[in-house]
Amino acid sequence: MFPYIVRRILLMLAMLTLLSIVTFLLFNAVPTDPARLTCGKSCTPAIIAANRIRLGMDQPLYIQYLEWMKGIFVGRTYGSGTAAFQCHVPCLGYSFRNGEEVTTMILQALPVTIYLAIGAFVLWMGVGISTGIYAAKHRGQWQDRTIMGITLVGYSLPVFFVGLLMLIFLIVRLNLFPYPSYVSPTYNILQFLQTMILPWISLSILYAAYYTRLTRSQMLETMSNDYIRTARAKGLPEKVVLRRHALRAGLTPIVTSAGLDLAGLLGGAVITEYIFSLPGLGRLSISAVTEYDLPTITATTLVAATFVIVANLAVDILYAAIDPRVRLS
Amino acid sequence: MSEKFAEVKQADVLLSVTNLSVDFTTDDGVVAAVHNLSYTVKRGQTLAIVGESGSGKSVSSMALMGLITSANSKVTGEVVFDGQDLMSSTSEEVRKLRGNRIAMIFQDPLSALHPFYTIGYQLIEAIQVHQELSADDARARAVSMLNRVGIPSVEQRMDEYPHQLSGGMRQRVMIAMALVNDPELLIADEPTTALDVTVQAQILELLKDLQQEFGTAIILITHDLGVVADMADDVVVMYGGSAVEYADVMDLFYSPQMPYTWGLLASVPQITEHRERLDPIPGNPPSLINLPSGCVFAPRCAFKDLVPDSRCESERPQLLEVADGHLLRCHLDDQQRMFIRQDRNIGIID
Numbered sequence: 001m002f003p004y005i006v007r008r009i010l011l012m013l014a015m016l017t018l019l020s021i022v023t024f025l026l027f028n029a030v031p032t033d034p035a036r037l038t039c040g041k042s043c044t045p046a047i048i049a050a051n052r053i054r055l056g057m058d059q060p061l062y063i064q065y066l067e068w069m070k071g072i073f074v075g076r077t078y079g080s081g082t083a084a085f086q087c088h089v090p091c092l093g094y095s096f097r098n099g100e101e102v103t104t105m106i107l108q109a110l111p112v113t114i115y116l117a118i119g120a121f122v123l124w125m126g127v128g129i130s131t132g133i134y135a136a137k138h139r140g141q142w143q144d145r146t147i148m149g150i151t152l153v154g155y156s157l158p159v160f161f162v163g164l165l166m167l168i169f170l171i172v173r174l175n176l177f178p179y180p181s182y183v184s185p186t187y188n189i190l191q192f193l194q195t196m197i198l199p200w201i202s203l204s205i206l207y208a209a210y211y212t213r214l215t216r217s218q219m220l221e222t223m224s225n226d227y228i229r230t231a232r233a234k235g236l237p238e239k240v241v242l243r244r245h246a247l248r249a250g251l252t253p254i255v256t257s258a259g260l261d262l263a264g265l266l267g268g269a270v271i272t273e274y275i276f277s278l279p280g281l282g283r284l285s286i287s288a289v290t291e292y293d294l295p296t297i298t299a300t301t302l303v304a305a306t307f308v309i310v311a312n313l314a315v316d317i318l319y320a321a322i323d324p325r326v327r328l329s
Numbered sequence: 330m331s332e333k334f335a336e337v338k339q340a341d342v343l344l345s346v347t348n349l350s351v352d353f354t355t356d357d358g359v360v361a362a363v364h365n366l367s368y369t370v371k372r373g374q375t376l377a378i379v380g381e382s383g384s385g386k387s388v389s390s391m392a393l394m395g396l397i398t399s400a401n402s403k404v405t406g407e408v409v410f411d412g413q414d415l416m417s418s419t420s421e422e423v424r425k426l427r428g429n430r431i432a433m434i435f436q437d438p439l440s441a442l443h444p445f446y447t448i449g450y451q452l453i454e455a456i457q458v459h460q461e462l463s464a465d466d467a468r469a470r471a472v473s474m475l476n477r478v479g480i481p482s483v484e485q486r487m488d489e490y491p492h493q494l495s496g497g498m499r500q501r502v503m504i505a506m507a508l509v510n511d512p513e514l515l516i517a518d519e520p521t522t523a524l525d526v527t528v529q530a531q532i533l534e535l536l537k538d539l540q541q542e543f544g545t546a547i548i549l550i551t552h553d554l555g556v557v558a559d560m561a562d563d564v565v566v567m568y569g570g571s572a573v574e575y576a577d578v579m580d581l582f583y584s585p586q587m588p589y590t591w592g593l594l595a596s597v598p599q600i601t602e603h604r605e606r607l608d609p610i611p612g613n614p615p616s617l618i619n620l621p622s623g624c625v626f627a628p629r630c631a632f633k634d635l636v637p638d639s640r641c642e643s644e645r646p647q648l649l650e651v652a653d654g655h656l657l658r659c660h661l662d663d664q665q666r667m668f669i670r671q672d673r674n675i676g677i678i679d
Contacts, residue, residue, distance in 0.1 A: 226435060229391075230442065322445065
């Protein structure tokens with residue numbers, strides 16, 4: 001078990017390195033000139049040249065990459081002389097557009113995205129798994145058919161559609177909720193919840209529908225296994241058979257899916273954040289893209305991809321925890 | 330032979346099944362998986378149910394355990410276990426019997442054990458669902474039962490998973506798990522089919538020993554007549570969802586009466602005679618959807634032309650007593666059957 005985890009972590013580090021190279025190259029291949037962009041209105045070629053040196057963009061690409069990496073692990077200094085300033089560890093870059101360290105911007109946006117993603121995750125997993133079990137238990141009966149019908153609708157509703165409907169009807173027309181205005185939960189928990197509840201719901205509808213269907217099909221598949229018949233033949237109550245024997249066995253694909261979906265959202269739930277004006281990672285990325293803020297785009301992409309890779313590792317380790325056959329072979 | 334039967338008949342009846350039928354409604358029609366099956370199991374004795382795949386032998390025992398619960402199924406008939414009518418009991422009452430007074434073991438012990446839980450966990454779970462025992466006591470009980478069924482280094486095995494054990498060991502675990510609450514009835518559904526031949530013999534020996542020791546009655550579901558001869562007291566031969574012959578094991582082997590039983594016996598290799606090939610029964614088991622109105626075996630029966638007016642194809646024969654305690658579902662009359670048996674040297678002609 002232990003060597004397996006070590007091997008997986010080493011593999012993950014290799015992937016992260018590769019990922020940072022690709023991300024870096026991708027955004028530096030964009031045909032824009034950051035030096036020009038940071039220059040402002042009254043721009044002379046001399047200023048552009050000076051900016052280029054200040055940004056380190058006169059260096060060959062591999063030096064620039066190494067500088068970037070160095071910034072992440074030990075910090076780096078931009079410019080020289082009196083104009084020089086320190087970018088602290090982990091320095092993901094400096095946004096000249098906003099005049100701010102990218103790390104600071106990400107650290108501000110990240111909690112918002114984490115609250116949004118985790119809240120929605122808890123909601124959809126709770127609803128999805130329990131409804132899925134219920135549907136499987138009543139397979140073919142009206143309960144099952146009703147649930148399957150509803151999930152089909154839920155599954156076909158795009159997030160932007162549900163989100164906009166909620167915004168228009170529940171907030172604008174009916175005034176059931178205040179206009180979304182994000183505050184930190186430590187600052188005002190009530191306002192935080194009032195702001196987050198609709199984003200949570202609109203984000204979880206699609207996922208809840210998907211996880212209901214996934215759980216149901218997994219349950220039905222595992223229920224036909226011989227060991228479920230054994231569990232019943234032992235005289236276990238049906239509840240125990242379902243939860244302890246069937247669900248556990250059908251859990252692996254659910255865990256995989258859930259881990260990757262959560263990781264995807266942690267990289268920024270772009271549409272939901274936009275609709276409900278939540279200052280999270282998704283909004284940060286979008287505004288960075290529209291403003292050609294290359295250091296920020298590179299950094300948010302790196303962060304989002306890191307979430308996915310780490311989630312992959314977590315899922316693999318969870319696999320081993322769930323299925324002893326994975327652990328021992 | 331009649332004396333022996335009378336003696337057995339007086340023995341204490343543990344389970345009596347009367348007119349048990351199981352139907353499944355499917356898109357293609359109603360599948361009559363079991364039709365009017367009746368038998369009795371006496372305390373401490375073994376009843377074998379023999380038949381091909383799809384003859385309804387497994388379904389019938391699942392039904393009496395209350396394990397046929399799908400929405401498209403219908404189970405009717407009377408099942409009385411030790412004076413308790415299981416068909417009119419609540420599902421909760423039947424659940425309390427399952428794994429407790431009636432236990433079951435299955436064909437493939439690898440798929441029948443949960444792959445994610447240790448042997449010990451699965452045994453302790455089986456104990457604690459029916460007995461108020463502390464974790465330590467339940468564990469001690471599990472260990473002693475595993476010891477009893479011949480598992481080496483039990484303490485270590487308790488913490489291992491099913492895939493770490495050999496097939497024979499897994500079936501021993503299944504047996505230990507079934508017997509852990511001292512059941513009065515054990516339903517063994519093809520317990521040796523998935524095992525190596527040498528291991529098969531060990532498992533059968535173990536079952537016989539345990540039956541002696543605990544006085545457990547066994548319903549043995551099998552298609553292996555060798556196992557039947559070794560284990561059974563009474564035999565039900567099933568074909569197409571119905572019992573076609575039901576007799577004392579001696580009667581069945583020495584004076585089999587049903588053409589299907591003859592076919593089964595002829596398809597068993599004999600060590601005492603030289604045969605170029607085995608004689609399989611021609612044709613396939615019937616589809617259980619829209620069964621023919623005549624004898625279910627008629628399409629494969631070599632002797633149906635001996636019965637006048639093609640009654641085999643038009644009229645379903647009744648299960649009738651042809652000798653003391655020997656029930657038969659066949660239109661052939663006594664003389665015809667005797668003649669055929671003499672002609673083909675089937676059983677022992679007395």
